[in-house]
Amino acid sequence: MAKGVARSTAEPMGWSKWLLRGHSALVYAFFYAPIAVLTFYSFNESQIVGRWTGFSMRWYGDFLENDNVQQSIWVSVKVCIASTLISVVLGTLAALSIERFRWWGQKAFDAVLYLPIIIPDVTMAVMLMVFFSETAEWFNVIPGVDLSEGLEKLVLSHVAFNISFVSVVVRARLTNLDATMEEAAADLYANRWQTFRRVTLPQIMPGVLGGALLAVTLSLDDVVVSSFVSAVGATPVSVYVFGMLRKGVSPLINAVSVVILAASMALVIASLVLERVTNSPKGPEEE
Amino acid sequence: MADTITDPTGAATATSNAVQLSGVTKRFGDVVAVDDLDLSITDGEFFSLLGPSGCGKTTTLRMIAGLELPTQGSVKIHGEEMGLRPPNKRPVNTVFQSYALFPHMDVRANVGFGLEMRKVDKAERDEQIAWAIDLVEMGGMGHRKPGQLSGGQQQRVALARALVNRPEVLLLDEPLGALDLKLRQQMQTELKNLQREVGITFVYVTHDQEEAVTMSDRIGVMHEGRLLQVDTPEAIYERPTTRFVADFIGRTNFLEATVAGRDEVVLANGDRLRLSSDHADGTAVAVTVRPERLTVHGRGQAPDDQHRIDGVLESAVYLGNAIIYTISIDWMRLEVRCPATLAGHRRSAGDDVTVSFEPEHASVVVG
Numbered sequence: 001m002a003k004g005v006a007r008s009t010a011e012p013m014g015w016s017k018w019l020l021r022g023h024s025a026l027v028y029a030f031f032y033a034p035i036a037v038l039t040f041y042s043f044n045e046s047q048i049v050g051r052w053t054g055f056s057m058r059w060y061g062d063f064l065e066n067d068n069v070q071q072s073i074w075v076s077v078k079v080c081i082a083s084t085l086i087s088v089v090l091g092t093l094a095a096l097s098i099e100r101f102r103w104w105g106q107k108a109f110d111a112v113l114y115l116p117i118i119i120p121d122v123t124m125a126v127m128l129m130v131f132f133s134e135t136a137e138w139f140n141v142i143p144g145v146d147l148s149e150g151l152e153k154l155v156l157s158h159v160a161f162n163i164s165f166v167s168v169v170v171r172a173r174l175t176n177l178d179a180t181m182e183e184a185a186a187d188l189y190a191n192r193w194q195t196f197r198r199v200t201l202p203q204i205m206p207g208v209l210g211g212a213l214l215a216v217t218l219s220l221d222d223v224v225v226s227s228f229v230s231a232v233g234a235t236p237v238s239v240y241v242f243g244m245l246r247k248g249v250s251p252l253i254n255a256v257s258v259v260i261l262a263a264s265m266a267l268v269i270a271s272l273v274l275e276r277v278t279n280s281p282k283g284p285e286e287e
Numbered sequence: 288m289a290d291t292i293t294d295p296t297g298a299a300t301a302t303s304n305a306v307q308l309s310g311v312t313k314r315f316g317d318v319v320a321v322d323d324l325d326l327s328i329t330d331g332e333f334f335s336l337l338g339p340s341g342c343g344k345t346t347t348l349r350m351i352a353g354l355e356l357p358t359q360g361s362v363k364i365h366g367e368e369m370g371l372r373p374p375n376k377r378p379v380n381t382v383f384q385s386y387a388l389f390p391h392m393d394v395r396a397n398v399g400f401g402l403e404m405r406k407v408d409k410a411e412r413d414e415q416i417a418w419a420i421d422l423v424e425m426g427g428m429g430h431r432k433p434g435q436l437s438g439g440q441q442q443r444v445a446l447a448r449a450l451v452n453r454p455e456v457l458l459l460d461e462p463l464g465a466l467d468l469k470l471r472q473q474m475q476t477e478l479k480n481l482q483r484e485v486g487i488t489f490v491y492v493t494h495d496q497e498e499a500v501t502m503s504d505r506i507g508v509m510h511e512g513r514l515l516q517v518d519t520p521e522a523i524y525e526r527p528t529t530r531f532v533a534d535f536i537g538r539t540n541f542l543e544a545t546v547a548g549r550d551e552v553v554l555a556n557g558d559r560l561r562l563s564s565d566h567a568d569g570t571a572v573a574v575t576v577r578p579e580r581l582t583v584h585g586r587g588q589a590p591d592d593q594h595r596i597d598g599v600l601e602s603a604v605y606l607g608n609a610i611i612y613t614i615s616i617d618w619m620r621l622e623v624r625c626p627a628t629l630a631g632h633r634r635s636a637g638d639d640v641t642v643s644f645e646p647e648h649a650s651v652v653v654g
Binding site for chain 1: 352353354373374375376379380381383385387388389390391400401404405448449452
C-alpha cells in the first residue's frame with residue numbers, strides 16, 4: 001500500500017483477515033494442485049501413474065515418437081483455427097444484425113442463435129451426427145469438400161456452437177457502443193463499410209478478440225461433439241486422450257497434457273503481452 | 288436514382304435558401320413527430336429551432352442531415368432535392384449533442400476524418416486540419432485522445448470536425464447542453480462569432496430560450512411537431528402570436544379577452560382595448576403583456592393615453608436590480624417588473640394601485 005493512503009474500511013482486520021487469506025489459499029490449491037500433481041507425475045519413471053519411482057523424461061520421448069498423438073494435436077489445431085476464424089466472422093455479423101438493424105424474424109433469430117449455449121452437448125452431438133450422415137453427399141458436391149475426411153465435419157460442428165458464444169460476447173460490447181458514433185461517421189461522408197472498418201470494428205475489437213479466445217478454448221476443449229462426428233484419421237487430441245483412458249491410464253497422458261497446458265499458457269501470456277503493447281497509450285473509452 | 292420524392296425541377300429553381308422544407312412530416316408508428324412543416328432558412332443565417340423536449344426539433348434536424356427520412360414532404364439544400372440521399376452524400380455536417388467523437392482516434396484524426404473519407408490529399412488535409420484546430424483554439428492538443436479532454440474541449444473538437452469540411456449548412460443539436468452554465472455562456476458568444484467568421488448557415492437546435500435569443504438571427508418555435516412562429520428574436524419576444532410562444536419565451540401575463548371587430552378586443556372585465564388581430568369576431572384570445580412593460584401608479588394617477596387597470600398590490604419582492612410586484616385585479620393576478628428605485632419609493636402590500644401599459648406593448652395571442 002502506498003504511503004499516506006488511508007486504509008479502506010472494507011479491508012478485513014484481525015482474525016477475519018487470516019480466515020480470508022486461508023480461504024484464498026485453499027481456492028488456489030483447489031485450482032492448481034491437480035496441475036502440479038499432473039506435471040510432477042509426467043516426469044515419473046514408473047509405468048504406474050500413482051507411484052513415484054524416479055525422475056525420467058521417457059514419457060516425453062514416447063510422446064515425440066508417437067505419431068498418432070502428434071497427428072491428433074495437428075487435427076485439433078487445424079480445426080481450432082478454421083472454426084475460430086469462421087465463427088468470429090459469422091458471430092460478429094450476427095451480433096451486428098441484431099444490435100444495429102430491425103428486420104422481420106429478428107426475435108426468432110435472436111432466440112435460436114443462443115440454442116447451442118443452452119442445449120446439452122450430447123444433444124448437439126447427436127443432432128450433428130445424424131445431420132451429417134443424412135446430408136454428407138450434399139456437401140461433397142462443393143468442390144474441395146469431402147466430409148468423409150472428418151476434418152470438415154469437425155470444423156462445421158465447432159462453428160455451429162462457436163457462433164453463439166462469439167455473438168454473445170460481441171453483442172455485449174456493441175450494446176455499450178454509442179450508435180451516434182456511427183451516425184457521426186456517416187455524417188462525415190463515410191459509407192457503411194468505411195464506418196464499420198474505421199469506427200465500429202476498432203471499438204468492438206476487444207469483444208471480437210474475447211469471442212475468438214472463447215472459440216479457441218471451446219474448440220480445443222470439446223470432447224462430446226467431436227467424438228460423435230470425428231472420423232477415423234481425423235481425431236482431435238481431446239478425443240484421442242479420452243480414448244487412451246479407456247485402454248488403461250498410461251503416464252503418456254500426463255506428458256501430453258503438460259505439453260498442451262504449456263502451449264495454452266504460452267498463448268495466454270502472449271495475448272496479455274500483446275494487449276499491453278497495443279493499448280499502452282490507452283484512451284479512456286467510456287465515462 | 289429512382290426516388291419517389293425527387294422533384295426533377297429542383298436543381299433549376301435554386302434560390303438563396305440554404306434549407307427548404309416543404310410539407311415535411313415524420314411519423315414513428317402512430318406518433319407524429321413532425322407535422323407538415325414548411326420552413327425556409329436563408330443562406331448565411333444563424334437559425335435556431337427552439338422548443339421543449341419532444342417537440343420534434345431534433346427529428347427535423349436529423350431529416351436535414353439525412354439521419355432520418357421524412358414520411359412525407361421534401362427537403363432541399365440550396366435548391367437541390369435531397370430525397371433518399373444518405374447522410375454521407377449530403378453537403379451538411381452535424382455537431383451531435385453527445386459530440387460522438389471517435390474515442391480511438393486522436394484530435395487530428397477525428398478532425399481529419401471527413402476529409403479523409405472524401406479522399407482529400409494528405410498535404411491539403413493537414414493544412415485544413417490545422418486551420419480548423421486553430422479556429423476552435425485547440426492548438427497543441429492535436430495528439431490527445433477525446434477521453435483526455437474536458438467537456439468544453441470535446442465540444443470544440445466536434446465543432447472543428449464538422450467545420451473543417453466547410454459544409455453548406457452546419458447542423459447543431461443542443462451542442463452546449465452538457466456544459467456548465469459559465470462555459471455555456473462563453474461558448475454562445477464564441478459560436479456566434481465563429482458563425483460570422485466562416486459565413487456558414489447554422490441550424491441550431493435548443494430548448495434553452497435564452498440561448499436561442501442570444502445567438503440567432505431568426506428563431507423557429509416548435510411545439511408538438513408544429514412550427515408555431517418563425518421570426519427574429521425581438522419579434523418573437525415582443526409580438527408572439529400564440530399563447531405557447533409567449534409563455535415559452537420569457538415571463539408574461541395573459542389577460543383573457545374576446546375579439547370585437549378588427550381593431551378591438553374586450554377584456555374579461557368589459558374594458559375595450561384597441562388591438563388589431565386577424566381573428567374573427569368573438570374568438571377567445573388572450574392579451575399578453577410582459578411584466579417589464581407594465582407600470583404601477585398610485586390609484587388614478589396613470590397617464591390617459593395608456594391602458595389602465597385598477598388593482599390592489601399583493602406582494603413586492605426585491606431582487607436587487609428589480610422589484611417584482613404581484614397585483615391582484617378583479618379577475619386575476621398580474622406580475623409587474625419595475626427597475627428597483629430608492630427604498631422610499633417602494634410600494635407596499637395593500638396599496639390601491641393602477642397598472643398601465645402602452646397598447647403597442649401588448650399582443651393578441653391564441654391557443
